[in-house]
Amino acid sequence: MAFSSNSDGDSVLSEINITPLVDVMLVLLVAFIITAPLLNNAVHINLPKTATTAPPTQTKAVTVSVDAQRKLFIDKQEIAQEALEPELRKLVAADHDLSLSLQADDAVPYGAVAKVMAVIERAGVSKLAVLTTPGG
Structure with a gap:
């Protein structure tokens, strides 16, 4: 004061x-x-690029697997990458409410799994479940 x-x-x-x-x-x-x-805590990453697709309107459980060597399997039967989409289209044509489960090995890069998911979507599969192991 x-x-x-x-x-x-x-x-x-x-x-x-x-x-x-x-x-x-x-x-x-x-x-x-x-x-x-x-x-600013932004993480800058390059996301993999896939073909754009439109959502299809389309319950048999089919499993698509990708192992550590990036080999593809439909219900434990090995299939070539190029043959995946036509094979899935056949399955969708037989059952329009086809439900598909995708499982990939932990060693498979994110880009490879994203490309398989894009093929699945282009094939017309509308119900896809991605399988993981519980725990972290």
Whole structure:
């Protein structure tokens, strides 16, 4: 507090000095302006590209598997990558409500699995379950 030097008496000057408050606020503002761009926690990755497909309108359980060597299997029968889509189209033609389960080995890269999923979608399978092992 400030005291008046008037000779009238001992009256107290009741004004608040806001200069220190403004100084602190400006320092905080500068600190936040500098640190705000560092708070962006975005992870930049290159996602695999697949062909675009339209959602089909289409319950027999069929399992498509991808092993660690990226070999494809339909119900435990090995099939070539090029033959997967025509084979799935045959299965969908036989049963329009075909339900498909996809399982892939943990060592298979995400891009390979995404391409298989795109083939499954292009083949007309509308019900897809991705199988995983519980736990983490």
